Amino acid sequence: MLQKDILVIGAGxxxxxASIEAGKSGAKVLLVDLNMQPGGQLFxxxxxxxxxxxxxxxxxxxxxxxxxxxEAREAHVEIWMQSTVIGIxxxxxIGIEREAADGSKELLxxxxxxxxxxxxxSENAIRFQGWTAPGVMGAGAAQTxxxxxxxxxxxxxxxxxxxxxxxxxxxxxxxxxxxxxxLIEAAPKxxxxxxxxxxxRRAGVPIYxxxxxxxxxxxxxxxxRGCIIAQVDEHFHPVPGTxxxxxxxxxxxxxxxxxxxxLAKLAGCRLTYNGAFGGWLPLxxxxxxxxxxxxxxxxxxxxxxxxNTALEEGKLAGISAAExxxxxxxxxxxxxxxxxxxxxxxxxLGPFGERRMLEKEHILAEYASKIGISVLSE
Amino acid sequence: MCMRIENHVIFNCxxxxxxxxxxxxGKTVAAFEGEPILASLLAAGIKINRYTVKRxxxxxxxxxxGQCTDCAMIVDGKANVxxxxxxxxxxxxxxxxxxxxxEE
Numbered sequence: 001m002l003q004k005d006i007l008v009i010g011a012g013x014x015x016x017x018a019s020i021e022a023g024k025s026g027a028k029v030l031l032v033d034l035n036m037q038p039g040g041q042l043f044x045x046x047x048x049x050x051x052x053x054x055x056x057x058x059x060x061x062x063x064x065x066x067x068x069x070x071e072a073r074e075a076h077v078e079i080w081m082q083s084t085v086i087g088i089x090x091x092x093x094i095g096i097e098r099e100a101a102d103g104s105k106e107l108l109x110x111x112x113x114x115x116x117x118x119x120x121x122s123e124n125a126i127r128f129q130g131w132t133a134p135g136v137m138g139a140g141a142a143q144t145x146x147x148x149x150x151x152x153x154x155x156x157x158x159x160x161x162x163x164x165x166x167x168x169x170x171x172x173x174x175x176x177x178x179x180x181x182x183l184i185e186a187a188p189k190x191x192x193x194x195x196x197x198x199x200x201r202r203a204g205v206p207i208y209x210x211x212x213x214x215x216x217x218x219x220x221x222x223x224x225r226g227c228i229i230a231q232v233d234e235h236f237h238p239v240p241g242t243x244x245x246x247x248x249x250x251x252x253x254x255x256x257x258x259x260x261x262x263l264a265k266l267a268g269c270r271l272t273y274n275g276a277f278g279g280w281l282p283l284x285x286x287x288x289x290x291x292x293x294x295x296x297x298x299x300x301x302x303x304x305x306x307x308n309t310a311l312e313e314g315k316l317a318g319i320s321a322a323e324x325x326x327x328x329x330x331x332x333x334x335x336x337x338x339x340x341x342x343x344x345x346x347x348x349l350g351p352f353g354e355r356r357m358l359e360k361e362h363i364l365a366e367y368a369s370k371i372g373i374s375v376l377s378e
Numbered sequence: 379m380c381m382r383i384e385n386h387v388i389f390n391c392x393x394x395x396x397x398x399x400x401x402x403x404g405k406t407v408a409a410f411e412g413e414p415i416l417a418s419l420l421a422a423g424i425k426i427n428r429y430t431v432k433r434x435x436x437x438x439x440x441x442x443x444g445q446c447t448d449c450a451m452i453v454d455g456k457a458n459v460x461x462x463x464x465x466x467x468x469x470x471x472x473x474x475x476x477x478x479x480x481e482e
Contacts, residue, residue, distance in 0.1 A: 136440070149416075151383065153381075153420060223426065
């Protein structure tokens, strides 16, 4: 059985940051991910990040991703792509299916001393008649196709949801050459930042607030050819007589994301429900340790936020795992964690962030009351 | 109708993989080695990857990152291959999957 100090699952920003921090302290780190390329969703972020220089303002996501991969190499992080974790067994044994050199699949078992779960998030779906048809997809799926694979998922798109993902992906679909026929939002106002919404408006995309899609219209082959939208009342029920048909070959759903917790559940980590963070997530403390000793978590799998918070949480997890392995002194680890928590605090301000800051406090308090007091929590 | 992006204001659209051919339901499709199979299919205008078990409804790209399995197809005789996270190799034989593809 292969022995590793730390097994990190998920090579997005959180997993990469955790691996880099742990690798820098001298830990033997193996980072595994089921996708073809490391970087998670960073390589499809072609817009510039805002914020402070400590948080990559002015850089595009794929540039941050490239920088992280370089840092991972320097920190001697071993990365296995196309490697799917299929089980976490008692004693921190992990079953992994990966592609062998001859193209066949092989099963391996890894013995790790610490595990870091950075499995990210998955997109929420919105159900309406015909929503399963080819042509209806997650906004993130469309974004992956255009920005990573450089191929259009369709020509004429209706975007459902006006949060930042809906707004940014609408703009990026236009940059890629798609026609965005409409942006639909059930709430009475746009959900995301005004600066992103303004770009969509300037491009002349019709925005329908207080509307929803009631039905997908299908061609004889079962693929999408259009949709019916309708106004909704204050209870989000469609108002009869307000239906309108829009021709499109693609509907992209931007209805938020939820943490991916399958492996946390397999590992026996205690979960909690938190609406502000997208749903069920593993309870964790300020070290990002779960209810299971030696199993840490970071990034969107601990609550959906954004790439910068994922990076900071990843660092927390990497430092804490290295500390538990005796590779970092308690003093150094505490100092570094305090600096990171101060930066996380700065990311959780403002109208969008503050709720998450308060809810994070609740999660930490719930951990302290149900699992135990960590070094850093009061 | 080519669905590949040829020019983009921010990124370079050049493909690093070499041009190859794959066979999809008996027809030759142009592809780039190393890109996801699903990308080659979309570029060729193919949107249906499989039909469901009970109601034989078509399914295609939904999550694009290996989570949902709606894009599963039969690749080189193996069923349930997630085409969004499986890279193209020259000469791959790909078939639209019907149900559980038990007859394969």
